[in-house]
Amino acid sequence: MLNNDGKPKKIIIVGGGTAGWMAANLLASKWKTTEICLVESKEIGIIGVGEGSTPHLKLFFDAINVADSQWMPRCNATYKNGITFDKWSTIAGFESYFHPFAAQTDDIFTVPLFLKNIQARMQGYRVDAHPDNYFLESYLSKNNLGPLPDESFPFGIAYGYHFDSALLGEFLAENAQSRGVKRVYGTVADVLVTKDGKLSSVKLNDGTLLAADFFIDSSGFNSLLMQKTLQVGYQSFKDNLVNDAAVMMPSEISPVLPVATKATALSNGWAWQIPLRNRFGNGYVYSNNYIDSNQAETELRQHLGLLESDIEAKHLKMKVGRVEKHWYKNCLAVGLSQGFIEPLEATAIALSFNTIGKFIQYFEEGKGTNKFEDAFNKEINSRFDDIRDYIVCHYKANQRTDSDYWRDNAANKNISENLSKILYLWKNSQDFSGDMHKHKLVGGYQPKSWACLLAGYGVFPRKDSDQTFDYANHQHEINGLSDFIRRCGLNFKKHSELLRL
Ligand SMILES: Cc1cc2nc3c(=O)[nH]c(=O)nc-3n(C[C@H](O)[C@H](O)[C@H](O)COP(=O)(O)OP(=O)(O)OC[C@H]3O[C@@H](n4cnc5c(N)ncnc54)[C@H](O)[C@@H]3O)c2cc1C
Structure with missing residues (x-):
């Protein structure tokens, strides 16, 4: 059901990671007559990684009217001019290069x-x-x-920025609630569907039933509504992008704070170094087909000079690809639930912002109908595919020959x-x-x-x-x-x- 102004009467967002709270903030600032409720599971928690952004995060904060000075100190955030790619090439003079964000002087x-x-x-x-x-x-x-x-x-x-992702989530949650978004803790145990295949409500494991007119699936890799319930197809990128795992650990921050992310090629993948005000965030993105998680952790520790340290490492599996439809019936998938491309260019937040922003635009133009669903899906799919191609190009163009991983990537014909x-x-x-x-x-x-x-x-x-x-x-x-x-x-x-x- 729609309000008189053509906006949904009630929206339920499932998931309280960065994606869910970004959606909550944007929708609350644009659709002031819509009742918005966000459900998140304390048991499941958030993925808790993703600490670098493109300039889209600035556009997002501009759209919800939040200045750098309001959120950056709270999230230990620093500025980012771009990314240094180190050791991806062995050609003399090209062992390192910096990829800047755009400037008018360019x-x-x-x-x-x-x-x-x-x-x-x-x-x-x-x-x-x-x-x-x-x-x-x-x-x-x-x-x-x-x-x-x-x-x-x-x-x-x-x-762009570097930031503590958990603190950013908290900041966004607080900001959305101050704009009227209702926060509910609970784990969705069941999703109810009408006869014509639309979502009608979600049932929490304490039996609470929450009904809405429109749903946002921000349930992370779970993709509870879009993939599990609505059975929307998924296109894997694993033939193009072989990395499927990551290991992460913090390290001490340097006295001078860099203004860039560093992406250093290692034996079977690459390591990020993200400077926050209080620590570096580090991680090694690699392929389990080439090394196992113990080898990856040891190599990351070596790279960081932390071989003897008892700092705990966190291991993650990554699913790389995207759904075929990001908007389907009365559901929009935002964040990891709609897809993920490995984090080399730190593009996930940008994709979430584009998805919500474009959806708002098309929904309004279609006066609350699904008239522009196909156009929207085509556009978001091509954004995903463009980013995939650009990241594949890093691997295809690498100039290392020291492991099967790098040689296979350069020879990969799946482009x-x-x-x-x-x-x-x-x-x-x-x-x-x-x-x-x-x-x-x-x-x-x-x-x-x-x-x-x-x-x-x-x-x-x-x-x-x-x-x-x-x-x-x-x-x-x-x-x-x-x-x-x-x-x-x-x-x-x-x-x-x-x-x-
Ligand atoms: C190794 C790695 C590095 C990354 N680096 C970057 C980066 O530098 N920059 C960037 O932009 N992105 C990066 N990302 C992506 C980034 O982590 C995500 O885009 C971002 O955190 C948003 O995640 P999300 O909100 O979609 O999912 P999550 O944070 O996983 O949130 C999912 C939410 O859904 C809830 N949920 C799930 N199931 C249920 C249920 N049944 N009932 C109720 N709630 C439920 C969870 O509790 C949680 O609140 C990286 C990802 C990985 C894996």
Whole structure:
């Protein structure tokens, strides 16, 4: 049933992890006449990982009108300019690269020069085509500068965060309740369905029956409503992305807080390092087909210098893929219940935010009907698939040969048609960015991001051109670029100063 304004009278959200509380906050701030109730199970608890974000988390907080100063200190949060990918390549000069979030300075000056020099490098000229030298946010990270410029700096800059996921959940729960969301503790034991296959109510294990007009499934990997009850199909990504497990442990924070996540390639996967105000969050994402959990834990401890430490490690299994429909009948799946792509690009929160935001838009446009259900599902599916392709590209382009894991990943033929086309263009196009647009290959990631990844690993032909090249002019342009970036950098404060919020 709908209210007079076309919004559902009552919504039940099952699950009180980050996804459930994000949905509660957004719905409460947009649909003020809807009664919202969130049910969460203390027995089951939350997954409790996921401590890095993309700039979408900033958009989410903007949408619910919460400033950095209100939530960041409560969640031990720090700023994030991007991700450093370390040891994914063994090519000299490309052992590490930084992937920045977008800034307006990219498009007006730095990226055109980057793309121009990539083309020259493709032709065998020994020009500078390492991404670290072309992006303002790389400079900020290297110099421990936070992403908030002085007001006089006229260019926009996107940024993400690192945060304690349990504290973020608590903050969001409190905020949603202050906006009228009802919180119920209980474990859903049964889900009741009407004759026409819609959800009607959930029954808790103490017998309480909670009915609603619309349901949000945020029950995590359980996917209680969407997959278990409504039997919506699931598309696994395990042929494309082989990692299926992770081991995690905290470590002591460094005196200088980095402004970036670090993703270091290890023998059979990669390790994250996420700086919070009070600790580093660390984890090793790997494939059980190549190493077992004990080996992974030992390798992570070695990597962290914690071999002798009694800090406890937490082990997790990961299911990688997505549902075929995220909105079906009177149910929307948000968070791990709708799917998960391994955390290399920290995209899960972004996907949850996109899912809820787009759903609100389509539901309103369809005046409370399912008119736009198909369009919505197509759009969310392609967001998932775009991210999958981008992450697969990291593995495909890796330049390590020290284990079967890395060799198999580089040789993996299970890649999408879009990714094959992008890799073809990288090698063959004279205008990578223009051709990506021309062939409609630009989805969630812009050409500059693909170029950053492939150039970052040094995926260039191993040849030297015997044609003459104006190296003096090239050097002049590179000098101008670094001077421009350095002077932009004068408008930014140290990360530690920004965190005195
Ligand atoms: C190794 C790893 C690293 C990750 N890193 C990142 C990252 O850096 N950035 C990022 O954005 N994301 C990351 N993620 C994903 C991130 O953890 C999740 O997207 C996020 O925590 C949201 O989870 P969720 O709310 O969907 O599920 P959960 O946190 O699992 O919450 C599920 C909720 O449903 C409840 N529930 C389940 N069954 C029932 C039931 N029967 N009755 C009542 N309640 C029930 C649970 O009690 C819980 O409250 C990572 C994930 C993994 C596995």
